[in-house]
Amino acid sequence: MSEVILQVVGSGVLWGFIFVLSALGLTIIFGVMDICNFAHGDFLMMAMFLAFWLSVWPGLDPMLSLPIVAIAIALLGVATYWLLIRHVLKASGMAQIFVTFGLMIFLRGLAQALWGADYRSITDPLVQGSWNIMPNLSLSKPQVVAALCAIVATILVYLFMTKTRTGLALQAVSEDKDAASLMGIPVQKMYILAWIIGAGCVGIAGGLLSEFYYIYPEVGMVYGFLAFITVALGGFGSIKGVFYAGLIIGMVQALGGFFFGSAYQYLLVYGLYFVCVVVRPQGLMGRR
């Protein structure tokens, strides 16, 4: 039993980091401009499809095409801001929620219309197989790579937000956009920057995920919802929060699934989230 536990925990930690990476972008956008992008999961899906098509032609492995995918999805984020979000910034919360819901349905339909419903996967990825660290612990290489990237990305983004002038300007905008504007910070440019970083992060997540997970139009649904839960649990806007929350969720899913049966693994995740959020409405580390 103890040997298996080690494997379960190891897996849970890796998946936890992957959840962190998927959710990082979401929390940044929310932190800066109070918008919850419900189409986030479908940004991930688009990134995965892009990575797939780049692997077909010109035959780049997702690891190599990562920068291209990240930039492309960042541009998608900017386009989303410019064409959609900008118009509902002053509108009610409902309008904001619905505009991204509409985007979600639109992207999903578009993916099916363009590429069909078939499941795709990267044939012969660059990183594959697993490391057998101990006789009872084998870690999937692509998952380890994804986890490492998640850690690096989180640290980089955190440093950017707290140590650089632009990052601090972003934080100022998220605290009080009117005051920030009076101080001479170009609020609109900051918004665009938030979307670039946020969407870029989820683009990287998608590229890494495509290395070992199958790709299809609905893939955004599962990951998207888990990303919301991760962000909500960690506290909208908090990078540290999303980091801890992602790990917690990864562990709860793995251990819960192991002990109670995988039919109930999500029940435990959502239940935990619900209890936490009721006890502490702003999430683990969110602002009040």
Added chain:
Amino acid sequence: MTDNNLIKKLWQRPSTIIVTLLFLFLLVVPKIVTGYYLHAVILIIMYATLGTAWNWIGGFAGQMSLGNAVYFGLGAYATACSQLWWGWNPWLGLLLGIVLSGIVAFLIGLPCFRLKGHYFAIATMAVGEIVNIIFTNWDAAGGASGLYLTIKESSLLNFQFASKVPYFYIVLVLLVLATAITIWLKNSRSGYYFRAIKEDPEAAKALGINLVNRKLMAIILSGTVSSVAGSFWINYMLFIDPPSAFLIMTSVQIALIAVMGGMGTVWGPIVGASIIIPLSEGSRMFLGGTGSGIDLVIYGLLIMLVAIYQPGGIVGAVNNYTKKRQSKKKATLKAVQEVSE
């Protein structure tokens, strides 16, 4: 404002007359409309009811619930389970559904109302998923396969009919009741307080208005009426499974109907359902057969357009238009008066 004055005022408004005519028209619809189209009309009316119920918690109380499908599903399952386990009559099952949904609504509302905007929405979605997982794994309640009601002799007591027409009338009554509740709520003190907190949250807080109890009432109302719709649904379809009952997309569709039609308005959800249901059925009919997903593309585009350009919904837009016209009229009248003086 006394009751009589209220009714008089209601009848003087053109919208009331139009809609009453609409209801009367709907009453003769089954003679004209048949088959699949009658089914579509029943769908529209049921979703209008669900949207109206959503309006109380979403539009009036301002709490964006994306989990109303839970109450709908509970109503359906309460009816099905009570019949299959204890041989209960479906009307009793309906009452059971009301009680259950009321309790669940209370349990969700009490801890979650202090969650703001997006947090509340996600919390309701999480509850929806939790209930979905519970029912998918609950074998006695049919588990993933769902439950089938036994086909019984057509009668009101059995809540089953061979033809669609009686179902049409029943769901119409439900919509009328729900609309009546909306009117009552809007003109009640609760409605007044809800509007106050929307217009000027600071002033409302300063006046010490305690909204939690009123919000609880709104969510319980929302849940119980949605549950009745669910009980209706299972007696109509004779089949329920977790995906048809508890999907998040269903909750989103309910909210969308209210928002697109006009959040916080009386007739908004009815208008919204009349547009969204034919749209989703129609696009599936004409484009879905190819399997291309184009219908989803169009659906998504429309939602985005409405959210950006007409967040007040259609009724909201109409109200704005009439207000503008009225103020223009007043301005012209005033100008004429001034000139003639």
Added chain:
Amino acid sequence: MLKKSKKKLAVLSVISLALIGSLFLFAGCGSGETTETGDVTDQEIIKIGVIYALTGSSAPTGLDQKKAIELGGEIVNGDYPDLNLPMAAGEGITNLNGAKIEFVFANSEGSAEKGASEAERLINQEGVVALMGCYQSSVVASASQVAERAGIPFFVVESSSPTLTERGFKNIFRQGPHDAMFGDYTFNYLNSVKNQYDIKTVAMIYENTAFGKDSAASWTKNAEAGGYEIVASMPYPANTTSMNSEVQKLKAADPDVVLAASYVSDATLLMKTFKENNYMPTLIAQDAGFVEQDYFKILGADAEYTITREAYCSDYSAKNENAKKVGEMFNEKYGIANLNGNTARAVQAPLILADAINRAGSADPAAIRDALAATNISCDQLIMPWSGIKFDENGQNQAINVLICQVQGGKYVTVWPEEYATADVVWPYPAWSER
């Protein structure tokens, strides 16, 4: 305030109920709908409704079924005298002056509710004389209910939930085996090799849907009857993100045989997770995801040695001319090399229906229903490896057969029963390191 508003509510409700009461008198108790189905006279076109998930996660299967059904329609409507299949010779339905069948496809979106809506529409607006479909058993459940109420025959192409033909419906017909039968035959096979491979313990992994649960119920019953020890029974949520804890549990339980019921996404994830953990038990699948094209595309060589129960295997074309020719036609038309259990049944379905319409001698749904009930087609006139088509009083074909197949050389070959086998089974699965 509360009292007055309650009064208003009460008044409104009473008025509404009174109106309804009076209008019941007008509407009468009869049905307000007239179904426009085919006339009993000569018709150029006979419409048949087909419902599948054409969008959503099951769309790949739905779209393949659509293609296969269209091929079946072509065989009926065209003249193929060298095919020994019902209605292949001569164009169209012979007894109806060559009337052609036309399919009206509808998208269930994988949802039971939408499937029922589409069934309504096909019956009442399109005037179809029969319905076919739907892959997902839940969609068949609600769509066939609509059909039963309307007196329209419903032909189940492949959906395998046993309850579909256990509701006492008069208008439902299923040509293929259901999950309980599949489970029985799987264990017939296991029992036949039990001593040879020393099989004592079994484990079950299945998705948490009707399909998975029905499969598990049948396996459990048969395992207990056969004296096997069930060391693990693991339902999991469909479209899961990770199979790691499941594989860990299996590794710990170390069963002789793992029985699996999954659709494509989970099937491929399971196999990949096995590989990552360097563990490969002998697995017998309940086809579904394990026989899809995408399963092979995604796993490539890792799909080798997968064993599944199946309704059909492409090597049947070595023993049956029909299977061979139809397989070639399918490949020529769509570029898909092999028919699988789903597509083979889907090509055959229109033929069985056309045969019934022919014997009915009319396009009247009730007559077609009766003709279907009297169907008696023999093995050599089928594509499927069954002894025939003969529906019992519940509409279930009892003359079915089930194959056990294994992936060898990149495609499935039959390993059991003996009269259909073209290869020997490789048991147990070779370990990953040995491949």
